[in-house]
Amino acid sequence: MTSVHETAYPRLKPEVTDQELVAIYTPSRSEIEHIFSLYRQASHRTWCIIQLMLLKRLGYFVPLTTVSPDIIRHICDRSDLRVPPRRALSQYDQSGSKTIHQRRIRDYIGLRLMTAVDERWLERLAEQTAQTKQELPDIINVMIEELVQRRMELPGFTYLFKLARKCRASVNDGIYKRVTGALSQEVVDRFESMLNAGGNQSGWDGLKREPKQPNVREVVDFLAHIDNMLVLSTGLPQLDDIAATKREQLVLEARAMDAAEMRRMKPIKRYALMALLIQGQLQKAIDDIAEIFIKTVRSLHNGAEERLRQYHLQHSEQIERLIGQFREVLTVLNEDASEAERVARVESALNGDLESWILECDEHMAYAGNNYYPFMLVGYVSKRSLLFKCLEAMSLKSSSQDDGLLAAIAIIQKHRSSHKELLPLKEDELPELALDWISDKWRKLVFERTGPDEPMRINRKYFELAVLSEVMDELKSGDLYVEHSGDYDDYRNHLVSWEEYEQDVGTYGEMLGLPVETQAFIDQLHSKLSTLASEVDQHFPENEHADIDHTGIIIRKMDRPKPPPELEAVDQVLTTQMNQASILDVLTETEKWLDLHKLFGPLSGFEAKVDDPRKRFITTLFCYGCNLGATQTARSVKGLSRKQVAWLNLKHVTEQRLDKAIVKVINAYNRFALPRYWGSGKSASADGTKWNIYEANLLSEYHIRYGGYGGIGYYHVSDKYIALFSHFIPCGVYEAVYILDGLINNQSDIQPDTVHGDTQAQSTPVFGLASLLGIDLMPRIRNIKDLVFFKAGRGDQYEHIGSLFRGTIDWELIGRHLKDMLRVVISIKAGKIAPSTILRRLGTASRKNRLYYAFRELGRVHRTMFLLKYINDAELRRTINAATNKSEEFNDFIKWLFFGGDGIIAENVRHEQRKVIKYNQLVANMVILHNVHEMTRLLKEIQSKGYELTEEVLRGLGPYRKGHINRFGEYVLDLDKEVEPMNYKVEFSQ
Numbered sequence: 001m002t003s004v005h006e007t008a009y010p011r012l013k014p015e016v017t018d019q020e021l022v023a024i025y026t027p028s029r030s031e032i033e034h035i036f037s038l039y040r041q042a043s044h045r046t047w048c049i050i051q052l053m054l055l056k057r058l059g060y061f062v063p064l065t066t067v068s069p070d071i072i073r074h075i076c077d078r079s080d081l082r083v084p085p086r087r088a089l090s091q092y093d094q095s096g097s098k099t100i101h102q103r104r105i106r107d108y109i110g111l112r113l114m115t116a117v118d119e120r121w122l123e124r125l126a127e128q129t130a131q132t133k134q135e136l137p138d139i140i141n142v143m144i145e146e147l148v149q150r151r152m153e154l155p156g157f158t159y160l161f162k163l164a165r166k167c168r169a170s171v172n173d174g175i176y177k178r179v180t181g182a183l184s185q186e187v188v189d190r191f192e193s194m195l196n197a198g199g200n201q202s203g204w205d206g207l208k209r210e211p212k213q214p215n216v217r218e219v220v221d222f223l224a225h226i227d228n229m230l231v232l233s234t235g236l237p238q239l240d241d242i243a244a245t246k247r248e249q250l251v252l253e254a255r256a257m258d259a260a261e262m263r264r265m266k267p268i269k270r271y272a273l274m275a276l277l278i279q280g281q282l283q284k285a286i287d288d289i290a291e292i293f294i295k296t297v298r299s300l301h302n303g304a305e306e307r308l309r310q311y312h313l314q315h316s317e318q319i320e321r322l323i324g325q326f327r328e329v330l331t332v333l334n335e336d337a338s339e340a341e342r343v344a345r346v347e348s349a350l351n352g353d354l355e356s357w358i359l360e361c362d363e364h365m366a367y368a369g370n371n372y373y374p375f376m377l378v379g380y381v382s383k384r385s386l387l388f389k390c391l392e393a394m395s396l397k398s399s400s401q402d403d404g405l406l407a408a409i410a411i412i413q414k415h416r417s418s419h420k421e422l423l424p425l426k427e428d429e430l431p432e433l434a435l436d437w438i439s440d441k442w443r444k445l446v447f448e449r450t451g452p453d454e455p456m457r458i459n460r461k462y463f464e465l466a467v468l469s470e471v472m473d474e475l476k477s478g479d480l481y482v483e484h485s486g487d488y489d490d491y492r493n494h495l496v497s498w499e500e501y502e503q504d505v506g507t508y509g510e511m512l513g514l515p516v517e518t519q520a521f522i523d524q525l526h527s528k529l530s531t532l533a534s535e536v537d538q539h540f541p542e543n544e545h546a547d548i549d550h551t552g553i554i555i556r557k558m559d560r561p562k563p564p565p566e567l568e569a570v571d572q573v574l575t576t577q578m579n580q581a582s583i584l585d586v587l588t589e590t591e592k593w594l595d596l597h598k599l600f601g602p603l604s605g606f607e608a609k610v611d612d613p614r615k616r617f618i619t620t621l622f623c624y625g626c627n628l629g630a631t632q633t634a635r636s637v638k639g640l641s642r643k644q645v646a647w648l649n650l651k652h653v654t655e656q657r658l659d660k661a662i663v664k665v666i667n668a669y670n671r672f673a674l675p676r677y678w679g680s681g682k683s684a685s686a687d688g689t690k691w692n693i694y695e696a697n698l699l700s701e702y703h704i705r706y707g708g709y710g711g712i713g714y715y716h717v718s719d720k721y722i723a724l725f726s727h728f729i730p731c732g733v734y735e736a737v738y739i740l741d742g743l744i745n746n747q748s749d750i751q752p753d754t755v756h757g758d759t760q761a762q763s764t765p766v767f768g769l770a771s772l773l774g775i776d777l778m779p780r781i782r783n784i785k786d787l788v789f790f791k792a793g794r795g796d797q798y799e800h801i802g803s804l805f806r807g808t809i810d811w812e813l814i815g816r817h818l819k820d821m822l823r824v825v826i827s828i829k830a831g832k833i834a835p836s837t838i839l840r841r842l843g844t845a846s847r848k849n850r851l852y853y854a855f856r857e858l859g860r861v862h863r864t865m866f867l868l869k870y871i872n873d874a875e876l877r878r879t880i881n882a883a884t885n886k887s888e889e890f891n892d893f894i895k896w897l898f899f900g901g902d903g904i905i906a907e908n909v910r911h912e913q914r915k916v917i918k919y920n921q922l923v924a925n926m927v928i929l930h931n932v933h934e935m936t937r938l939l940k941e942i943q944s945k946g947y948e949l950t951e952e953v954l955r956g957l958g959p960y961r962k963g964h965i966n967r968f969g970e971y972v973l974d975l976d977k978e979v980e981p982m983n984y985k986v987e988f989s990q
Helices: 018-024 029-038 042-058 069-078 086-094 097-109 116-130 136-149 157-181 185-195 216-233 244-256 259-264 267-314 316-334 339-349 354-366 373-393 404-414 440-446 460-477 498-512 518-542 566-577 583-594 613-625 630-636 642-652 655-670 741-745 764-772 811-816 818-829 835-842 850-872 874-897 910-944 951-955
Strands: 396-398 422-424 457-459 480-482 546-549 552-555 683-693 709-718 723-730 754-757 789-791 805-808
Touching: 018 069, 029 042, 042 069, 042 097, 086 097, 116 136, 116 157, 136 157, 157 244, 157 267, 185 259, 185 267, 216 267, 216 373, 244 267, 259 267, 267 373, 267 460, 267 480, 373 404, 373 440, 373 460, 396 404, 404 460, 422 460, 440 457, 440 460, 457 460, 460 480, 460 835, 498 818, 518 789, 518 811, 518 818, 518 850, 566 910, 566 951, 583 613, 583 655, 583 910, 613 630, 613 642, 613 910, 630 642, 655 723, 655 910, 683 723, 683 741, 683 874, 709 741, 709 874, 709 910, 723 741, 723 910, 741 835, 754 874, 764 818, 764 835, 764 850, 789 850, 811 818, 811 850, 818 835, 818 850, 835 850, 850 874, 874 910
Parallel strands: 683 754, 789 805
Antiparallel strands: 396 480, 422 457, 546 552, 683 709, 709 723
16 A cells, blocks of 8 residues: 555654744644634633644644644643643543534634535546556645645545545556557457567567667668567557556556566556557657667767868878968069969979879868868768668658758658769759758758859769758757657647647746736846846946956956865764764665655556565665666675566666655755755756766767766756756767756755756757746856857947947847747646757757747847856856856765776666666765764764854765765675664754
């Protein structure tokens, strides 16, 4: 049964702090007067005032014998009433007066009991919620929220649990019946043959295959796999009416089952799960093909750029020789001689070999202006077949009326088998529309004329490369989309309807304090930018840390504040006196505090017997979070086999459940006093670090900045030092695309509204989207001289900082597309689409992508305002630097905890790779929580000995402590060991 602790169901805490007693259980003067006006007898007043405060806190009545004596004593003291003895509480719980008192209290605060009509409404709500959610705690939480909003007394938890379970079963059965009922007998026979196939691997297992490192042979095999899935998907019903979240949960359940387990399942559920998995895997496979295509074209560009750099280095002597020869020719032409003599001397200076010099000049001019495109031919020969196969597999569509690129794709596919270098340019074959997208650099290479009277021809290979490069860019910008895809489909299908937009936009604007009418929005933004620029200009002469010269703005480094002299001594005490423990001890104690294992039930939602679930969970967490691997974990932790360790990960653990466990750790951490000295919780920093993975999978890519193959772990770290969210993304992806996702998806008690990032977060579209989401983007700024400041109006003049402004905001463009931008933002808030999905499409400039230009222009306003604050406020720069340093320290800390397997993620399946990153974040947060608990205990001991702990000293400490933790040696999982209770109530008096 789902535990009450996994839900938002209100309950009494076993221990209550003095602050909580005052804040929650102190009756107001009007409440006391009301209860006293109802009853003259002191005992009735006592029972009523206690129950009133408990009902306000919980939303339902509880037996008074279950209430902490501290709570009862506090309520009575604040009401000037005598504290009743324990025996009287038990008698009152059995008395008839209790019901009368409860009715009056309920009426006073405006709560009502559920009626039969309400019960039917609640059941409909549970069924509606079960359409989108699979986990019982999520369904229960929605019911609780609605009951509170409707001012109803909460029913018992068991009632809500049974109702949620019943409705989920009803909804799931409906899905199974609807899907299975739409299958023909031919499809059913096909499914059965998949499960009963002979050999070492059934068709069911083969369905789950992942692409390896892309090469021609692998892509051919993978395309055959897609063809097979297309055959399997023939005759399947459209399942778009099943909510994406629900479909994802059911697909996870299906993927975790092997063929034998599927055969044991009831047919109605078996066939439904198979249909869902086939469609899900087909969608994912088409995404993979698009990803392989983009990566391959991008690698051609990167390789060509590198070859151009090498060419310039190797041919520097040739360039010097050409310039020297050119100077000599100019000198001859400048001499006082006849024309015939000058021509003869020029020919002599060129050794009579004019053709050779012309060829050298042509070669140099071909690569002048950093045009690396000619070098792409070197790698293209071996990749051409792969790219055309990918192009064939993708059903490309244009997201606008401009389909010129699709016409060009058809042309290169028509001439795919041609061996001609030059193709005739026929107007009926290559219409002018198809040439609009070709840049000048490509035009010089694509179009050739063999003679003055010869017709224009196109260079086939360069034209293919130009088309393939444009396809890559338009897939990234969203100008092209792939049918039946997930990541590369038409994002407009995921936006809220215009009717929903009109319903929600007013409320959303009020929530953010943002005008949603076009003119009011522009007026407010124009005023903010103009006012801020004037203020910064006025105070600029007083700015000691910034100056402007002919090169632009100069920001001087500030001196680091010296730490208080007592800090080193306190830090040394903590280092030497923190209890020595193995990493497994730390995880065990932390898990016992929080009972995290209760979050990881079977994926199917049905109860299953798992021997010693706490031991199994801790071992699995240790295995994947520290990267030991199942085999090594089974050797190190006695009593479990390799299969048992891997089984729990496969059957019980998902990314969503790991996120819930992470949130539970964060919320426990946030209750301690010590983190409040490190930050307010209102800001977070986002940064990525490279993780090594094997090359034989699609996510693996060579990273130029970090070096080597791998993927990027991207983390949002609170200013309180704990990580709020994580992603695992390919190396080639622009990291800032994911900078907003962490804040949108964060479900913890720490809710930042400001995010800091590295220099990639300087992007103007990111600034624009963040501003409409109510998020302050404050990245670390480098190369500020290269960033453009924009004025609010052309006529604005500034005495001191005027030279910084090199552009003016196009307010008409912002106003024209404000509704489109707000529709995107409301869709994000509604959970229809992720910020990264939009930012992926805003990362590439496109003539057809109107959203890009709108968000870019809005972002110019907000980035300019941020840059003005940045140059004006030295403390802001210090805050940003400190926040990004915390991210870098966290990256080092998680790498230290990921000590097994040489730090290489051994998983080749992408959802398992993402789970490993979540496991590791969970381990890191648990160690951070344990460290803060230990630090709090020691610091209080230090303070009790008369040592003064100033706020400056406490602020200078940090939780990323490693010295007391033993990562290696023999691990003893002792679940019987007494664990000191977590004590978050310690405060440090100043």
